[in-house]
Amino acid sequence: MSKKKNRPRQLSNPQQQAQGRPQQQAEMAAEPMVRKTRIFVPRDAAALSMGADAVAKAISAEADKRHANVEIVRNGSRGMLYLEPLVEVETDDGRVAYGPVKPADVAGLFEATFLKGGSHRLSHGLTDEIPYFKDQERLTFARCGITDPLSIKDYRAHGGFEGLSKALAMMPLDIVGEVTTSGLRGRGGAGFPTGIKWKTVHDTKADQKYICCNADEGDSGTFADRMLMEGDPFCLIEGMTIAGIAVGATRGYIYIRSEYPHAVATMREAIRVATKANWLGRTIQGSPHDFDLFVRVGAGAYICGEETSMLESLEGRRGLVRYKPPLPAIEGLFGKPTVINNVLSLASVPIIIAKGGEYYRDFGVGKSRGTLAFQLAGNIKQGGLVEKAFGVTARELIEGYGRGTRSGRPIRAVQFGGPLGAYLPDDKLDTPMDYEAFIKVDAMVGHGGIVVFDDTVDMAGMARFAMEFCAIESCGKCTPCRIGSVRGVEVIDRIIAGIERDQNIEVLEDLCNTLTDGSLCAMGGLTPMPVMSALRHFPEDFNRPARAEAAE
């Protein structure tokens, strides 16, 4: 389990943050005597989808009407998506939260003296004390929702660029060593040790190397990459630059799915701001290190999240999986050694370098070190992002933070790790979130996506959906996946219809074994996981005639 002693303290009050920072104190002393009240309204896509822009506009208009001296900061999301748009007001005691706020609530909030943290039916008290938020262990998301995402000053005031400043003075191999010590494993799903990948690229000689960030985030129920890019883009920039220094790469690409226009715009602007401030570009902060960063927008295929397919897409071709070897670490983008990491793997690096690999390793259990941003989605009362050390149980997340289903009905199944992950029944929810513990129950943690279903779910339908998803998204390069998935849908249809059930279940098992053993990549290789887990844990759903008879 994680150790309490080294927890980062989240300071949301600027007076607290400025302690021990003489330069900042001087800046604060120079501020006008009448301080503006800072109001935070998220610019995160989830908050925007719930009307955050209209709320910000309404607050601004109401403040003008009342001659109130306010500054509206468009921050990232705190991750409590069930409260979005979550409006926070900065008070002497810290930030006070109100949500979900609608434009029509704004006049009432002013009446209730919310600028002083006054009570209102939408008030949740101090944000840091909200139970959903209070016990989280925010390492990667420490700044998300706290800072103005595009302010370098704000970023630095909250520990930003401490890792990179250190890295600029370190030997590349020592940086790789810290990442290895941290125990960081790829957050994109496969959980491959990041330090080993970086060492391979470091050791491979080449005139050009690349850092590619995988921000395709195609898994169902996941949004952590997006939240990080929209809420703390400099953190990803910092992590990628550190990776560049560590392995000797001078160019980086962030491959963002086309469905994330806000993340694309935020990252592009953050790169511009960071380059202007010389945290990117030539001779970074007077060091001998150069690093340039570019955003590329994906073309909307799930398979483009598979790393070699992503490379094809980055090079301007259709997303088609490449044979391995050669590994991308040896021959990746444009045939050059390439680090490919997920957004959250790279965004975990700044704190690892700033505080040391051992600090990060102190969180977690077994071989799952550090924290993971768990994403609670589907039929859940309190959906959102919970960053916790590995070892927290699925039930603690779903029933503790998530408060069970939104429908109020019993939980029947939970899918972990995206569309290729297993469906687990209620009696497996005490499994700790740990890569190895999940393998033991024939499931995977993946990118931390958790999608909840209540007792109205038809699990045969979900199994069919998983197989059909593979048939639709298959890149078509290998036969087991391209043809096997289409046959799989047909077989499942026969099982559901009660046609030669036993024989067809045997055919399905056989087909799934072929997909697992014979597919070129994990798309075909893992599709059997949701299919077979549904059949194993919920066999009663696969016999519709029998169910219909029983219901009569």
Ligand SMILES: Cc1cc2nc3c(=O)[nH]c(=O)nc-3n(C[C@H](O)[C@H](O)[C@H](O)COP(=O)(O)O)c2cc1C
């Ligand atoms: C079908 C498929 C889709 C994938 N989608 C993503 C994705 O959206 N984002 C991601 O980071 N990794 C994705 N991966 C995993 C990547 O291939 C790769 O393992 C990862 O980007 C490596 O980074 P990491 O070691 O930091 O996790 C996918 C893999 C497969 C097989």
Ligand code: SF4
């Ligand atoms: S398993 Fe599917 S997605 Fe992967 S290479 Fe084969 S056909 Fe393409």
